[in-house]
Amino acid sequence: MSITPSSKFLIGVIDISERVNAQEALRKLQSEMAHAARLSTLGELAASIAHEVNQPLAAIATNASAGLRWLDRPEPNLEEVRALATRIAADTRRAADIISRIRGMATQRATESVPLSLKAVIEEAVAFLRHEMQAQGVALALDLPPDLPQIRGDKIQLQQVVVNLVINAAQAMAKLPAAERRVLMSARHESDKLIVDVLDRGPGIPAEHFDRLFQSFFTTKDNGMGIGLPICRSIVETHGGQIEAANRADGGARFSFSVPVLQHA
Known part of the structure; x- marks a missing residue:
């Protein structure tokens, strides 16, 4: 031309x-x-x-x-x-x-975006909850491989997700005998993401609640605000991941969230 x-x-x-x-x-x-x-x-x-x-x-x-x-x-x-x-x-x-x-x-x-060890993020959040779990008679176990790759994100916000999911799991088992109140938090590396699972032994999630579970102001607690899970979803999605909930075949609920692994240039 x-x-x-x-x-x-x-x-x-x-x-x-x-x-x-x-x-x-x-x-x-x-x-x-x-x-x-x-x-x-x-x-x-x-x-x-x-x-x-x-x-x-x-x-x-x-x-x-x-x-x-x-x-x-x-x-x-x-x-x-x-x-x-x-x-x-x-x-x-x-x-x-x-x-x-x-x-x-x-x-x-302000929100940060820095390289992080997800294992360290989870361990610090769990340390914050140690006495609360003891007070509720809940045994909290971690299954975190030592060689998880790094992620990029905001430590405080990701710890907020961990704390919220663990507290919800503990509260879901309030009516169980203390010996049965067990929460397992695990993490695994799949393809280009890390997946964190929080498993409880509670009654599970009623089928009619699944569609509203992550909606703002939906709560089944007497004094709940209904913002915990929506905020968790917002944080996870801002980090490029996803969050979901399901009932376990052997009883209880499973909440899972994913975050992308850090891609090095």
């Missing part, structure tokens, strides 16, 4: 700023809803959180008192005091770690 002085061109300009602004507003709304759901979860876990924080603080007070008694002796035992000081330092770090996890869940923050 030759271009001459008389050649004419038609140039079109499409203003997509309105669409971009709408997409940004939607992302902001999703982030705010996820933050509200995290605060709601923290409210449910308030008693367990208080217990978790109180344990290291009580240990610090006990060890500090013991250290003072050793120092007040006619011949202070500095070795004992040194050992107690070491324990105090360890309990201080433990309390700081607990508070850091709580702050991470409670803080309103």
